[in-house]
């Protein structure tokens with residue numbers, strides 16, 4: 001199989017698995033237990049917290065471990081409104097992930113004002129709209145980089161426009177791929193996830209700036225300084241630490257590889273698949289994503305393209321979701337002004353540090369054959 005869907009998830013690295021195994025076998029203690037086995041797990045979790053916090057410019061006390069990006073996003077939004085009473089209104093980008101969109105729909109039903117900040121045709125939030133937002137009681141949540149197109153949002157400019165609002169970013173796709181520093185970006189909250197950087201699924205983190213009176217959304221035991229109840233999954237946290245360390249340490253070389261692959265991909269696509277539109281901006285985008293669509297999408301079937309690629313052994317995706325048996329166009333591409341038909345028939349390639357040149361060549365050949373056959 002040729003795996004070009006690394007924005008969906010990545011392969012667990014061998015060294016990450018090796019780091020995790022002892023914590024699933026002999027060192028299986030509960031980090032809250034007082035005897036030696038528990039204390040050993042506690043030390044490991046706190047070391048991981050220190051290292052991951054350090055990698056994003058945070059203090060360890062500012063980081064809680066969660067089950068991943070979805071939980072961190074839900075927690076920020078819901079706790080900010082309900083448990084912590086920090087926000088009365090929320091602004092989000094029109095191209096946010098469903099883990100932001102759906103909880104805000106829920107909050108809206110219970111009376112919280114929600115604003116959707118529109119994006120331009122390249123997917124960047126319109127700063128002129130942000131400058132008009134009323135800052136009092138406002139939480140603004142804008143993803144650092146988009147999971148479908150790779151567009152990197154101008155977080156510094158957003159902070160400059162809204163110095164008094166609470167600022168959250170979903171950094172799930174960007175962490176480990178581009179430099180990320182919560183101090184430099186003057187963030188109040190940030191969401192991270194391990195499985196997009198060759199770490200395990202089911203673990204992530206939430207950065208909560210020191211001084212914010214943040215109350216738990218998930219309640220139970222006193223773990224994570226009373227900010228997230230639940231027994232810490234030690235092995236997953238250790239895996240997250242190992243993956244994050246490697247991603248940041250090797251960022252330059254990984255980026256160079258991924259950029260070389262996406263540049264080759266773009267040039268081969270342009271040479272061999274006529275009439276395509278690039279939805280990934282050429283500047284200010286992640287090194288690993290190329291999203292294309294077809295202006296003549298009426299003649300093409302998005303689902304069939306992905307299925308035919310699968311038959312060729314190639315895993316790619318698009319942002320369209322299947323809801324009750326029918327394909328819904330990608331809300332990201334629709335927000336960027338694409339037609340519903342075009343937004344249904346997009347293809348997202350997302351490479352990793354391990355993607356080879358020959359995999360890229362095979363994928364483009366397959367897509368070219370599939371689209372040619374469909375058009376004729």
Ligand SMILES: Cc1ncc(COP(=O)(O)O)c(C=O)c1O
Nearest residue numbers: 068069070097099147170172193
């Ligand atoms: C931008 C973004 N946010 C949040 C998530 C959800 O993260 P997780 O799978 O860790 O819950 C994803 C995963 O696809 C994502 O791409």
